[in-house]
Amino acid sequence: MNKDCAVPCRGCGSCTLNCPSGLDIPFLMEAYNLYRRTGERSGELYASLARNPKLCLQCAHCAELCPESIDIPGTVRLLSVL
Secondary structure, three states, X not given: OOOOOOOOOOOOOHHHOOOOXXXXXXXXXXXXXXXXXXXXXXXXHHHOOOOOHHHOOOOOXXXXXXXXXXXXXXXXXXXXXX
16 A cells, blocks of 8 residues: 555445445555645536536445455545535
8 A cells, every 4th residue: 555645445345235325445545645745626527527526425344344454435435514
């Protein structure tokens, strides 16, 4: 894992299995890492998705399944305000 990554997501997709909003969580984690690394706001990129981060219900089903123990709801909440 790149030491410069804010979120150590491997992109395994385990988190997406029970997402009631159908979010592409690995993609959102990648967008967050890009923002933290470069300051580039990816808002235009993920706002155009049918399932953007503002649809997150903060249910934490994703975090329960994450093998990296990432605070996915917290990260998605940060993305939704960028």
